[in-house]
Amino acid sequence: MQIAILLYDRFTTLDAVGPYETLSRLPEAEAVFVAERTGVHRNDIGSLGLAADATLSEVTAPDILVVPGGPGQLAQMADGPLHEWIRAVDAGTTWTTSVCTGSLILGAAGLLKGRRATSHWLALDQLPALGAEPTGERVVFDGKYVTAAGVSSGIDMGLTLAGRIAGDAVAQTIQLGIEYDPQPPYDAGAPDKAPAEITAMLRERSRFLLAGEE
Amino acid sequence: MQIAILLYDRFTTLDAVGPYETLSRLPEAEAVFVAERTGVHRNDIGSLGLAADATLSEVTAPDILVVPGGPGQLAQMADGPLHEWIRAVDAGTTWTTSVCTGSLILGAAGLLKGRRATSHWLALDQLPALGAEPTGERVVFDGKYVTAAGVSSGIDMGLTLAGRIAGDAVAQTIQLGIEYDPQPPYDAGAPDKAPAEITAMLRERSRFLLAGEE
Numbered sequence: 001m002q003i004a005i006l007l008y009d010r011f012t013t014l015d016a017v018g019p020y021e022t023l024s025r026l027p028e029a030e031a032v033f034v035a036e037r038t039g040v041h042r043n044d045i046g047s048l049g050l051a052a053d054a055t056l057s058e059v060t061a062p063d064i065l066v067v068p069g070g071p072g073q074l075a076q077m078a079d080g081p082l083h084e085w086i087r088a089v090d091a092g093t094t095w096t097t098s099v100c101t102g103s104l105i106l107g108a109a110g111l112l113k114g115r116r117a118t119s120h121w122l123a124l125d126q127l128p129a130l131g132a133e134p135t136g137e138r139v140v141f142d143g144k145y146v147t148a149a150g151v152s153s154g155i156d157m158g159l160t161l162a163g164r165i166a167g168d169a170v171a172q173t174i175q176l177g178i179e180y181d182p183q184p185p186y187d188a189g190a191p192d193k194a195p196a197e198i199t200a201m202l203r204e205r206s207r208f209l210l211a212g213e214e
Numbered sequence: 215m216q217i218a219i220l221l222y223d224r225f226t227t228l229d230a231v232g233p234y235e236t237l238s239r240l241p242e243a244e245a246v247f248v249a250e251r252t253g254v255h256r257n258d259i260g261s262l263g264l265a266a267d268a269t270l271s272e273v274t275a276p277d278i279l280v281v282p283g284g285p286g287q288l289a290q291m292a293d294g295p296l297h298e299w300i301r302a303v304d305a306g307t308t309w310t311t312s313v314c315t316g317s318l319i320l321g322a323a324g325l326l327k328g329r330r331a332t333s334h335w336l337a338l339d340q341l342p343a344l345g346a347e348p349t350g351e352r353v354v355f356d357g358k359y360v361t362a363a364g365v366s367s368g369i370d371m372g373l374t375l376a377g378r379i380a381g382d383a384v385a386q387t388i389q390l391g392i393e394y395d396p397q398p399p400y401d402a403g404a405p406d407k408a409p410a411e412i413t414a415m416l417r418e419r420s421r422f423l424l425a426g427e428e
Contacts, residue, residue, distance in 0.1 A: 014235040014392060017262075021228040021365070024259055031261045040254065040265050045238055047245045048231075049265030051254050100393075121393060138397045150393025151235070152369065160399045172402035173412050178228060179314075179335060179364025181403030182396035183352045185374045188386035189395030198387050 236372025
């Protein structure tokens with residue numbers, strides 16, 4: 001079972017690492033980081049570099065596709081070789097997945113038309129223009145398309161998908177292996193749970209981000 | 215504020231990325247991945263490569279030190295240049311931290327003597343030989359030493375530490391930014407919560423791992 005995780009410049013690290021750390025622990029799984037060029041790709045902050053080990057043309061038949069999000073997603077929305085590759089491998093995947101604003105890339109490639117999907121809470125309102133129906137759920141299954149909410153939600157998606165693929169016992173073994181017994185010090189991880197002024201501030205900031213004026 | 219995250223071959227990815235994704239979002243923070251040599255370091259599974267951008271000698275005064283764990287920890291237990299560097303930078307840190315079996319490296323370097331600490335649940339029983347007192351808590355503060363439990367616990371540690379450093383509002387902003395509203399599909403993330411046979415199986419497997427017979 002091959003898991004292809006897409007990289008591009010200015011991806012958000014945990015978007016990619018959450019599904020990686022869970023799904024790559026499945027029996028017989030082999031994960032590969034794939035990008036338009038091989039070599040180190042810098043994340044959204046720039047201080048982390050992750051290696052892509054294969055080019056798009058070298059990965060033609062993954063069983064699972066994972067598309068992370070991040071500010072660099074903005075540069076991946078135009079039709080071209082990346083979208084062609086996404087559509088080509090999607091034709092053969094068992095599961096096509098995204099985390100955070102990765103769903104906007106899947107949507108721009110035309111894969112989410114008429115489907116329920118999610119994204120980072122700040123990007124949910126961009127889904128309808130791509131033909132998708134946004135939901136407030138953290139992990140959304142619609143057929144073989146699995147989209148997860150912002151950044152850290154890829155861990156929950158990975159475990160949920162691991163259970164669908166290999167059964168509850170295997171997924172629970174992965175969960176215990178990574179000691180995923182979350183104990184956040186605050187209950188502020190969703191826009192309706194965080195203090196209202198914090199949610200408002202991030203909404204305001206995101207306007208600049210989305211306009212590319214960071 | 216400089217955050218130095220140690221890399222070595224066969225580290226566990228999320229051990230490093232959990233604190234990175236939270237702490238690097240602090241205002242004025244600059245994270246740097248540091249190792250005995252620069253360049254890509256392969257993780258425990260081998261399919262992920264993370265770049266170290268600085269050598270030990272180039273990072274002399276970090277404010278925060280983060281030591282991840284992973285199977286490669288076994289090769290980092292002998293006294294030598296790495297332990298000397300850890301002790302040298304620890305003399306100037308505001309916080310010295312670890313995730314998972316990274317605490318065994320801190321302990322081997324002599325930093326946890328007489329301190330309360332934690333580690334991956336499968337490695338807790340190795341702490342006393344290093345002079346530390348194991349606890350069952352997920353994130354343990356003892357003075358400036360902060361140790362976290364297995365793999366995914368580094369996210370909780372990062373947010374908790376972010377709150378101590380910059381206040382609750384900043385930490386909550388980070389939590390909402392990474393949409394950390396965990397919804398694991400199972401409640402199996404701790405040895406006393408997972409089905410007994412799964413806990414027993416991982417204990418059995420870890421005997422081989424710890425003997426280096428993986």
